[in-house]
Amino acid sequence: MVRNSLLLLVVVLVNVELCLQSSCGGEQEAASTEGAAGCGCDKLRRTASGSVDSKEERASSVKYTAAANEKISQMVFIPGGEFLMGTDDPGIPQDGEAPQRRVYVDSFYMDVLEVTTQQFQSFIKATGYVTEAEKFGDSFVFEGILSESVKSQITQAVAAAPWWLPVKGANWNHPEGQDSNITDRLDHPVVHVSWADAVAFCSWANKRLPTEAEWEYACRGGLRDRLYPWGNKLNPKGQHYANLWQGDFPVHNSGEDGYVKTSPVMSFPANSFGLHDMVGNVWEWTSDWWTVHHTTDHQHNPTGPPSGKDKVKKGGSYMCHKSYCYRYRCAARSQNTPDSSASNLGFRCVSQEKQ
Numbered sequence: 001m002v003r004n005s006l007l008l009l010v011v012v013l014v015n016v017e018l019c020l021q022s023s024c025g026g027e028q029e030a031a032s033t034e035g036a037a038g039c040g041c042d043k044l045r046r047t048a049s050g051s052v053d054s055k056e057e058r059a060s061s062v063k064y065t066a067a068a069n070e071k072i073s074q075m076v077f078i079p080g081g082e083f084l085m086g087t088d089d090p091g092i093p094q095d096g097e098a099p100q101r102r103v104y105v106d107s108f109y110m111d112v113l114e115v116t117t118q119q120f121q122s123f124i125k126a127t128g129y130v131t132e133a134e135k136f137g138d139s140f141v142f143e144g145i146l147s148e149s150v151k152s153q154i155t156q157a158v159a160a161a162p163w164w165l166p167v168k169g170a171n172w173n174h175p176e177g178q179d180s181n182i183t184d185r186l187d188h189p190v191v192h193v194s195w196a197d198a199v200a201f202c203s204w205a206n207k208r209l210p211t212e213a214e215w216e217y218a219c220r221g222g223l224r225d226r227l228y229p230w231g232n233k234l235n236p237k238g239q240h241y242a243n244l245w246q247g248d249f250p251v252h253n254s255g256e257d258g259y260v261k262t263s264p265v266m267s268f269p270a271n272s273f274g275l276h277d278m279v280g281n282v283w284e285w286t287s288d289w290w291t292v293h294h295t296t297d298h299q300h301n302p303t304g305p306p307s308g309k310d311k312v313k314k315g316g317s318y319m320c321h322k323s324y325c326y327r328y329r330c331a332a333r334s335q336n337t338p339d340s341s342a343s344n345l346g347f348r349c350v351s352q353e354k355q
């Protein structure tokens with residue numbers, strides 16, 4: 001793998017161009033290190049001008065039930081406090097996981113679940129909002145979940161991450177392109193939402209995106225120095241606690257956890273704060289601009305750099321596997337340009353006041 005290389009387009013479409021910035025090059029170099037490479041989803045960039053189906057069934061996860069409907073818009077109180085953000089034992093050093101630093105965050109409320117397609121549909125119906133993917137006319141979809149028909153029409157790919165394909169007509173309402181819809185996944189997290197789309201939804205709901213510090217504090221659920229929202233063991237008692245990738249990425253997803261793409265929100269256990277899918281299922285946008293440099297000074301309610309090119313996303317997705325994207329840890333992080341959208345990127349909102 002070559003640092004600072006550019007993504008090579010097989011064919012450049014008129015309305016979409018992809019580029020690879022230096023940070024992406026870093027990801028490339030990391031590909032040779034276990035756990036340090038990625039699903040390539042941080043490489044999905046638009047220019048300034050401008051997704052293996054299978055049965056979704058699992059034995060060891062909590063089934064989506066009517067009870068979930070009551071939780072769908074529910075927020076949980078996250079009591080403020082100090083915590084250790086980041087880690088001194090980074091799984092992916094170039095992502096800026098280190099150093100571990102003391103951070104205090106005020107109390108806030110957080111969505112128990114990732115925002116669902118149904119919730120997003122309500123927002124669209126109420127406001128007429130048009131997402132960026134709809135404006136651009138396409139979005140990135142993981143090849144493994146595309147129909148053969150859609151795949152046959154695509155003539156370009158991201159060379160550094162060829163499993164990502166720009167699909168015409170892919171958006172929140174048609175997650176794998178025009179031959180797909182959300183009818184059977186109203187209780188799944190919405191995808192193909194850009195950062196601005198996520199901000200617009202949260203504003204409409206009188207909420208906002210979490211800062212990275214708030215998100216990570218919430219992810220840790222009061223635990224100290226633990227990898228995951230529930231502890232250090234990935235599969236306690238043989239149970240899956242998050243929708244991740246099992247198998248050989250990107251060619252084979254065994255779906256051992258029950259899902260080869262998104263899962264209904266609340267399919268896996270909550271952390272001690274009552275939050276589901278903080279890691280896995282879909283990546284979640286935060287309000288912070290991206291940097292890999294952090295002060296060790298004690299911080300109160302940090303909001304990240306004042307400006308930047310990329311926004312921070314947290315938690316990893318159903319595409320994450322330790323061999324390729326060891327980012328389903330609370331300290332892990334990645335980035336995308338704000339106008340990026342993809343089949344594994346969503347969000348949840350927070351608010352200072354009870355809604």
Ligand SMILES: [Ca+2]
Pocket residue numbers: 243244245246255256257258259260261318
């Ligand atoms: Ca899975």
Ligand SMILES: [Ca+2]
Pocket residue numbers: 114277278279280281282283284315316
């Ligand atoms: Ca998530």
